[in-house]
Amino acid sequence: MGVILAPLAADKVGAWRDWAASMTGPRKAELDDFNKRNGLTKHEAWICETPAGTVICAIHEGPGAPHLMPTLAKSTNAFDREFVGFLEAMHGMDVNKPPPGPMPTKVIG
Numbered sequence: 001m002g003v004i005l006a007p008l009a010a011d012k013v014g015a016w017r018d019w020a021a022s023m024t025g026p027r028k029a030e031l032d033d034f035n036k037r038n039g040l041t042k043h044e045a046w047i048c049e050t051p052a053g054t055v056i057c058a059i060h061e062g063p064g065a066p067h068l069m070p071t072l073a074k075s076t077n078a079f080d081r082e083f084v085g086f087l088e089a090m091h092g093m094d095v096n097k098p099p100p101g102p103m104p105t106k107v108i109g
């Protein structure tokens with residue numbers, strides 16, 4: 001399972017929520033195809049309001065989860081490229097590099 005915690009600036013929360021609504025609404029088939037192509041059997045995102053600001057917690061499960069970011073970095077699929085652009089615009093995430101700091105550590109379960 002992959003877990004990603006990504007900060008989200010206050011001025012981007014509305015755009016992030018709009019994007020999320022499109023992924024569960026009119027663009028759901030595209031997201032379903034993305035998950036299937038990338039070997040994800042579960043793909044969830046949670047918006048977490050904390051005293052330190054908004055954080056997105058994304059969970060990826062399935063055989064492709066451990067390789068999702070490197071796979072996205074190499075993909076030429078139009079939806080994947082848009083997804084990568086969204087991650088960069090919303091979170092400053094560069095899928096070509098490992099995230100700063102240590103990866104989350106599972107401690108219960």
